[in-house]
Amino acid sequence: MRANVLLLSSVLVVGLLVGACRDGGSTGNDSGSENGGPDASMDGGDGGGGDTPDADGGGTTVSSCDVVRQQGCDAGALCLRGVLEGGGQGNRCFPGECDPVAQDCPTGKKCAYVLQGSARSRLCVPDGTVTAGGVCQSTKTTEGDFYDTCKAGLSCTDQPAADGGTAFVCKKFCHGNEQCTAPGECIEVLRFEGSDELPRVCAEPGPKCELLAQGCASGLGCYPSPTSGPVCVTAGAAEDGTACTYSNDCRPGSACVKDGAGLVCRRLCRSPSGEPGCATGHCEPLQGFTGVGACVP
Template identity: 55%
Template sequence: MRADLFVCSGVLIVGLMAACRGDVITPDAGTGTDSGVFRDGGTSGVPDPGTETGCDVATQTGCAAGAVCLRGVLSDGGLGTLCFSGECDPVAQNCPEGNRCAYVRRDNVTTRRCIPASTGTVTEGGACQSVTTAEGDFHDTCAPGLSCTDRSTSSGGTTFTCQRFCHSGEQCTAPLDCIDVLRFEGSNERPRVCGTPGSACDVLARDCTDSRGCYPSPKSGGVCVTPGTLAEGEPCAYVNDCQEGSACVKNGTGLVCRRLCRAPSGSPGCDSGQTCQGLQDYPGVGVCVR
């Protein structure tokens, strides 16, 4: 599997919590490193394409009652945050007693449904599989709050293990972070699970040794992950939606790509008229703001 900050002060906040005041900038909750789960296979027949509201996945705010804010496929084919209807929330596990919230596929369409908790017993990190019911439903064998995901091995094979659903890094046990993004056949939803961060790097030196980019991670410092393509100033959802050398940060109510810089000054620097506002927990690192 290809498994992607906060104190109230004058510096830019690095964390998964809400800002204490409007002028605090917050790098986004996690990196979007797309894992491609074993149920992957396209988005034909999607039951709920999602509603674009600019909701916040980490805090689960901005959606109507009963809806879940998730990363998803936008109408133009891009990715962003959307409000999705459905029976339940896989993180909150808000099904009636004796049930679990799981992604269930039938006829090439995958939805979040409440199914008997007894259908999933494998704990976090355990080996899992997909099973079929007599009614034609496909679901995994993981315990409530977990999802069965695939991981490529060094020998070219594939293993399947249960990983914990998450909306933010606070729901993961260190050193795991809320960074693995799942895809499901017949669904626009891109939920996340707790995964292992990539190799460490220097976000200003950009010293990843492969095609990945170096981005600030909520729990792991700089990590090498797949770089995004969004330019400075463009709206974003994950820290690595942005081009390498930038990060997705919150300024007020919106999330935008901002260029990384050496704080309070130095190289790399900012354009004329911009200042380098520091990132908390990242000494000497900031983003360019006006």
Template identity: 50%
Template sequence: MRARLVVLTGTLALALWAAGCDDDDNGPGPTPQQDAGVPVDPGDGGGNGRDGGPRDGGQASDFACNVARQEGCAAGQSCHFADLPGGGTGSRCFAAGCDVVRQDCGEGQRCTYVLQGSERRRACVPAGTVAEGAPCTLAPTDGGVSYDTCQQGLYCKDEPGSGGGRSFACRRLCHASPECGEAGECNTVLRLEGTTELPLVCGPPSARCDPFGEGCTSPLGCYPSTSGPVCAGIGTRGEGESCEFSNQCAEGSACVNPGSGLTCRALCRPSGTPACATGRCSPLGDNPGVGACVP
């Protein structure tokens, strides 16, 4: 398993890849820190803070459902970020016997990702005993199924150790930041061998910044998001170009939906400067004092 922090629709943060607790010794090791993109729609141009999801107008989108709101899937399915067949990241509906966030298994059971051979799947297993933030391990069974020792709603994630190596601790599974409570923000994507699902766990709060000033270290720029402005890698898409990620757009703009689909729009202050050269400055929900120029 590898983990990465990534700003995604309804979630926040930057990307950090690392070897995970359920890799075998021959698995891939840590890769350098990298920014994996910021798929965030901080608003719809009307100030109500809706997340992105599929684009309007019938256009095909890599994002087939809304992870943060768990919208767009049929009964018995849940929405997760996913590795796409042609490369890149999107969201897809996945059917499974249980949900790792809702924890809808029977009494004494937990829903988690189990590994059997080369297949990774969600399944109900006996709840573990390790609490959130405490060290954890894998627990192979006589039936050839492996899963970690964490309590219900948690997953064993790798992270930097105090001595420079790697350690493993139970972290809370989530679809959106409100589910994290004091545990941080729902911003860490787990890349698990044997599945294209990219589940999320709670991670440290993202670095805050001012979209109209300094605050992010190069090559990062400041972008609005569903949890307020954060530092992320800078994109190149211009005004009016389609987008799914806010930081696909050039610095000083963001990916919003003014009613005709997700596009890059210049940032502005609803009262003050910078003002819009054309159109009106519509406030972006969860980003006080920040708006986007919409027609």
């Protein structure tokens, strides 16, 4: 399985919204597929994992369903960030047997992502034995199905090990921050082989940084998080003025903000004035980030 991370959205002055994200995975195992580096989990809002209803969704499309509040889907379906049919990511309603956060399976069982052949589904399976933070692995049933050894409510997640390799530990499933314990946030996104669903687990945000100076390691950018401040996460490539959901959908030095009826990438600037400035438009200050704004028309 591969893990990403999303940044939670924050409110800007004059109703603008900012989101950021992070990715954090390395290699995969039987319980998932490889993902890549730090990605946008400071996720963009209540729509998918933050605190502001209209700042979540996915790469280019925002659904009406709400991940954090679990609203907008028919009975028997969950609202999750997921892979869209035309590419990119967004909020989608996914049918399934159970909810990995609510853990609504019968006693003695857990809701887990189960690999059956080439497809993976949320199913009720026998409960595991490994607690949060414990070392886990995949187990294979006599029928050939795979699921992990974590206890109910947890998922076996890859993370960098001290020796430079990869470790697999149990982390808590979440739909929003209320299911996490500080300093953890509902920011890490899991990518499972055989599934378009992108569920989340609680994780700690990335290294601190300065929004206008950037200064993160190669492949990362400095993006705003309302709960953790500016942090280094996997950098996106979306140009300014294009649609986004999370701030690290955007290229380094920009953030995803609400501009009119939609969410678009806008260049960060020094507020109320100074360098970097705005080539066009004006620098609207970001609430909670002193001296930083976004260039808006």
